[in-house]
Amino acid sequence: MTIFRDIFKLSKKLSKALLENKGFRDLEASDLFSDDAKTHIIQHLSNEAIKENLELLNQIDKEADWKNVAEGISGYGKVKPKKHSSISSFYKIAAAILIFISIGYLTINNSIENEDLDTSTTEILAGTDKAILTLDDGSAIVLDEKKQYKNAMVKSDGERLTYTKANTSSKRSFNYLTVPRGGQYQIALSDGTLVWLNADSKLKYPVNFVEGEPRTVELVYGEAYFEVSPSAEHQGNHFKVLTKQQEVDVLGTIFNIKAYNDEPYMYTTLVEGHINILVGDTLEVLIPNEQTQIDLRTNQLTKSIVNVDYDVAWVKGYFNFKDTSLKDIMRVLSRWYDVTITFETQALEHVKFSGLLHKKQNIEDILNGIKNTKFINDYDLKNKTITIK
Amino acid sequence: MSEGKVHPKNLDGFKSLFETLYPSLCLFANKYLNDMDMAKDIVQEVFIKIWERDTPYPNFYAIKSLLYKSVKNRCLDYLKSKYHRSMVQPPDIDFDHMVTNTFFYTQLTLIDTYAQLETAIKQLPKKSEAVIRLTLNAYTNKEIAEELSISKNTVKSQKRIAYKKLRHALGSLLNIF
Numbered sequence: 001m002t003i004f005r006d007i008f009k010l011s012k013k014l015s016k017a018l019l020e021n022k023g024f025r026d027l028e029a030s031d032l033f034s035d036d037a038k039t040h041i042i043q044h045l046s047n048e049a050i051k052e053n054l055e056l057l058n059q060i061d062k063e064a065d066w067k068n069v070a071e072g073i074s075g076y077g078k079v080k081p082k083k084h085s086s087i088s089s090f091y092k093i094a095a096a097i098l099i100f101i102s103i104g105y106l107t108i109n110n111s112i113e114n115e116d117l118d119t120s121t122t123e124i125l126a127g128t129d130k131a132i133l134t135l136d137d138g139s140a141i142v143l144d145e146k147k148q149y150k151n152a153m154v155k156s157d158g159e160r161l162t163y164t165k166a167n168t169s170s171k172r173s174f175n176y177l178t179v180p181r182g183g184q185y186q187i188a189l190s191d192g193t194l195v196w197l198n199a200d201s202k203l204k205y206p207v208n209f210v211e212g213e214p215r216t217v218e219l220v221y222g223e224a225y226f227e228v229s230p231s232a233e234h235q236g237n238h239f240k241v242l243t244k245q246q247e248v249d250v251l252g253t254i255f256n257i258k259a260y261n262d263e264p265y266m267y268t269t270l271v272e273g274h275i276n277i278l279v280g281d282t283l284e285v286l287i288p289n290e291q292t293q294i295d296l297r298t299n300q301l302t303k304s305i306v307n308v309d310y311d312v313a314w315v316k317g318y319f320n321f322k323d324t325s326l327k328d329i330m331r332v333l334s335r336w337y338d339v340t341i342t343f344e345t346q347a348l349e350h351v352k353f354s355g356l357l358h359k360k361q362n363i364e365d366i367l368n369g370i371k372n373t374k375f376i377n378d379y380d381l382k383n384k385t386i387t388i389k
Numbered sequence: 390m391s392e393g394k395v396h397p398k399n400l401d402g403f404k405s406l407f408e409t410l411y412p413s414l415c416l417f418a419n420k421y422l423n424d425m426d427m428a429k430d431i432v433q434e435v436f437i438k439i440w441e442r443d444t445p446y447p448n449f450y451a452i453k454s455l456l457y458k459s460v461k462n463r464c465l466d467y468l469k470s471k472y473h474r475s476m477v478q479p480p481d482i483d484f485d486h487m488v489t490n491t492f493f494y495t496q497l498t499l500i501d502t503y504a505q506l507e508t509a510i511k512q513l514p515k516k517s518e519a520v521i522r523l524t525l526n527a528y529t530n531k532e533i534a535e536e537l538s539i540s541k542n543t544v545k546s547q548k549r550i551a552y553k554k555l556r557h558a559l560g561s562l563l564n565i566f
Contacts, residue, residue, distance in 0.1 A: 004454035007494060011501035018506060018525065019555055037495045044499050047527045053416060053503040054510075054522075056425075060412040065429060069407060072437040 006032055018045065124363050124384065127199055127336045129159045131185035136173035136207070143185065153190075153207050160186035166208045178202045179222070182338030184314075191215055192229035193239060196315045198222060199335040200260065209237070214249075216240040223258040225315045226250075228273075245294050247278040255286075256311050263331065266294045269311040277301075319357045326351045326370075330388070337363045340385045348376055348388055407436055410453060413504035414460050420496045421464035421487060431467065435459045461493050509555055517551035520544055 013026040024045070027038055043049070130144040133156075141149055149156040154163045154175075161177065179185050179197045187195045190208050193215070197203055201222020209215040215237055228239045230252030241248040243259045245266055253273025259266040268277060270286040277284040277292055279301050284292055291306040313320035319336075321329055327349035330341040336359065343349050357366060367379050367386065380387040411432060418428035435456065465488055486492050510521055523533045530548075534541045 003494065004457075004497075005450060007498050008450055008453070008501060011498050012505055014498070014502045015505035015509065018502070019509065019521070020552070021524075032494065032498075034491070037491055040495055041498055045502065047525060050503065050506065051526050053499075054507050054525075056416055056419075057412045057503060057507050060415050060429070062408050062411055065411065065433060066404060066407055069433050069436050070404075072433070073403075073440050 003032070006030075014041075014045065018050070124337050124339055124381070125182070126360050126362070127182040127184055127338070129185055130180065130183040131161075131197070132178045132180070133161065134176040134178065136175065160188060162188040163190040163207060165190045172210055173207050174204055175207055176202060176204050176220075180338070181335050189215075189217070191234055191239075194227040196225040198224065198314055199338075209234070211235065212237070214238045214240045216242065218242040219257055219259055221259060221261050223256070223260065223314070225254075225256045225312055227254050228252050245279060245296065245299060249276040249278065250274075256308075256315075258311070260331075264296060266296060267311070268292045268294075269306060269308055271308050271312060313356070314359070317359050319359060320355075321357075322354045323352045324354070325349060326353060326376075326388070329353060330386075333363065333366065334386075338384065339363070342385065342387050344387055344389045345377070351375055403440060406452070410456055411436070413500050414456060416503065417457060417496060417500040418460050418464050420500070421461070421468065427467070428464075431463045432460055435463055457497055513551050513554055517547045517554070520547040521551050521555075524548070 010026060010030055010032065014024065016022075017024060017026065024042055027033075027041060030038075033041065128145055130142075133141045133143055133149070133154075135141070135151075143149055143156050143158070143161065145158040147156070148158060153166065154161060156162070177185060177187055177197060179199060179201045181200045183199050185197050187197070187203070187205070189195065189205055195203060195217075199222075201224060202220040203217060203222075203224060204220055205217040206215075212235065215234065217240070219241055224241075226239075226241065228250050231237055231239065232252065239250045239252070241250075241257060243257065243266065245259070246268070248255070248257065248268060250273065253275055254271040255273075255275055256269045256271065257267070258269075268275075268286070269291040270288050272288055274288075275286050277286060279294060280299060282301060284301060284303060286292065286303070289305050289308055290303055291308075291311070292301055292303050294301050307322075310320045310322050319329075319332055327343070330343075333339070334341045353370070363386075364381070367381070370376055371379060376388050378389040380389065414432045414435075415425065415428050418431050419425050422428050422431070438459070439452075439456065468484065468487070506525075510518055513521060519537055520533055523536060528536065530541050530544045533539075533544045537544075539547075
């Protein structure tokens with residue numbers, strides 16, 4: 001079966017190359033085909049051939065022909081109605097993948113045309129910009145998108161908290177920013193470093209960084225995306241991010257750390273630049289598109305190459321899942337929509353979906369979409385608890 | 390479930406599978422048969438057969454592979470029986486080549502590439518869709534501008550919009566395996 005997987009992968013790369021007007025390097029490098037076959041394929045990917053075949057594809061009347069098939073099926077149904085319940089599994093999965101994806105796209109399209117999605121009809125709302133700022137003296141300030149806040153060192157426009165660089169920075173004082181479930185927030189630290197905090201996350205950081213020392217912050221828990229202002233602009237001072245399990249040391253770069261307490265692993269994903277990760281006595285160097293995964297029980301570290309788009313989609317207003325188990329998807333959704341999700345049928349936890357979702361989407365639309373795939377039987381929504389059946 | 394009717398829930402899922410793969414399977418069958426009406430008949434038959442089967446498949450690509458394989462086999466059966474019945478010499482088509490896996494895999498790659506392209510382009514807003522279709526036909530920006538009666542800068546900005554969206558589409562939609 002792997003030959004089919006390889007073919008489908010190759011054709012995906014070919015379609016990408018055609019759209020981006022690149023050459024057929026992937027085909028040339030492929031060992032699926034002889035040189036003759038490769039030549040044949042390239043000849044049939046000419047502009048004329050593509051035009052002709054796309055036109056043929058468009059001429060086929062799916063709706064009309066579906067009627068024929070549906071008749072054939074219901075004829076069969078009349079003869080052997082008993083079999084209905086057992087024959088469905090394969091296309092349930094197929095449809096699951098397809099529909100989930102189309103929902104994602106529908107939502108994106110909608111959101112482009114209509115930025116303010118109406119979510120007033122449900123009691124469960126998508127997350128918003130909100131956080132709690134804890135000052136050095138322990139006082140707490142609630143920040144949200146409708147409120148502006150300002151003190152001597154820091155101001156908030158409702159979406160982002162911005163610190164100003166003090167002239168003297170001898171006294172070290174810390175602030176905490178806590179983002180609840182159903183929230184997200186941005187901070188511009190006093191050195192110009194930008195941090196996006198995802199739902200259910202907490203960051204500890206100095207109001208001002210001490211000159212001549214590494215600029216150190218701590219991701220107490222949760223997920224954060226960092227755009228670190230270069231060390232060159234700060235007398236070469238490194239930037240450090242501490243979490244319970246590791247220390248990340250950087251010069252100036254973009255990366256994402258996902259360190260939730262209720263997940264079995266912690267992930268660090270590098271988008272740009274390079275970073276050093278210290279776990280215990282082990283030093284790991286990451287280059288772009290690399291990701292480390294640390295097992296929170298054993299502290300064991302593994303490194304892999306990933307498509308970072310999936311890991312940082314949340315910063316851009318999306319959730320992007322690829323071959324992700326329903327359990328992991330629900331964990332992400334439960335934080336963003338601030339709901340509890342339980343599975344009545346345990347086996348469903350491991351069903352994998354792919355797709356792109358807009359973060360402003362109504363959760364019931366997502367659940368209905370998944371339900372329409374027939375992969376889950378039903379869901380139940382009561383008092384901020386969703387039960388997958 | 391009402392009598393004599395197929396469970397509508399299941400039918401919905403099956404229909405979405407059909408709508409996704411039917412056009413490309415027809416195009417694929419036509420590469421063997423060179424007869425689009427026959428191609429459609431065969432693909433429809435295969436879908437009905439698939440519905441009757443009682444086998445679970447682990448994922449989408451497994452059912453997609455199976456559909457292509459079944460359509461290929463039905464096409465070859467049809468060609469064989471046609472030539473046998475009519476007792477004519479196989480015409481100018483290279484039947485020996487058609488039964489090989491090389492032919493099968495080559496056609497599958499091409500058809501799936503066309504289908505992926507079409508799916509991605511269909512996601513675009515109307516204007517950028519038109520621009521991209523002309524780009525694929527090797528039109529220059531200037532020619533596209535003339536063809537669509539828009540300015541060259543509009544062509545450029547539509548292309549930018551299209552590529553941004555296509556990156557999304559290709560990044561996840563086509564990455565579903």
